[in-house]
Amino acid sequence: VQLQAFGGGEVQPGGSLRLSCVASGSISNSYTMARYRQAPGKQRDLVTTLTTGGSTTYADSVKGRFTISRDNAKNTVYLQMNSLRPEDTGIYYCAAVRPLYATVWGQGTQVTVSS
Numbered sequence: 224v225q226l227q228a229f230g231g232g233e234v235q236p237g238g239s240l241r242l243s244c245v246a247s248g249s250i251s252n253s254y255t256m257a258r259y260r261q262a263p264g265k266q267r268d269l270v271t272t273l274t275t276g277g278s279t280t281y282a283d284s285v286k287g288r289f290t291i292s293r294d295n296a297k298n299t300v301y302l303q304m305n306s307l308r309p310e311d312t313g314i315y316y317c318a319a320v321r322p323l324y325a326t327v328w329g330q331g332t333q334v335t336v337s338s
Contacts, residue, residue, distance in 0.1 A: 228250030244317030262313040
C-alpha cells in the first residue's frame with residue numbers, strides 16, 4: 224500500500240484543519256493508521272492511532288481537540304484538528320502500521336498555526 228496525504232496549511236490559533244490520508248489499497252482490515260508530527264528542530268512524535276477495530280489513542284497534548292477517523296470505502300483516514308494552537312505547528316505524517324511489516328509512510332504536510 225502507498226499513502227498520499229492532503230490538507231494542511233496555515234491557520235490562526237483556535238482554528239481548524241482537516242488532514243486526509245488516502246491509501247492506494249484497502250487498509251480496513253490490516254493496518255493500524257497513525258499520525259505523527261514533527262515540530263521544527265524536534266523529533267517525530269506520535270499524535271494519534273486508529274486500529275482496524277476502531278480503537279483510538281491520542282497524545283495528551285491533542286486529546287479533546289483532534290479526532291482521527293477512517294472511511295474504509297474510500298481507503299481514507301482523516302484527522303480533524305480543532306482549537307489549534309501554535310504548538311501544533313509542524314509537519315504531519317500519516318503512517319500505516321502492520322505487524323511484521325515495515326511501516327508505510329505518506330509524505331508530510333505542513334501545518335502552521337500562527338496569528
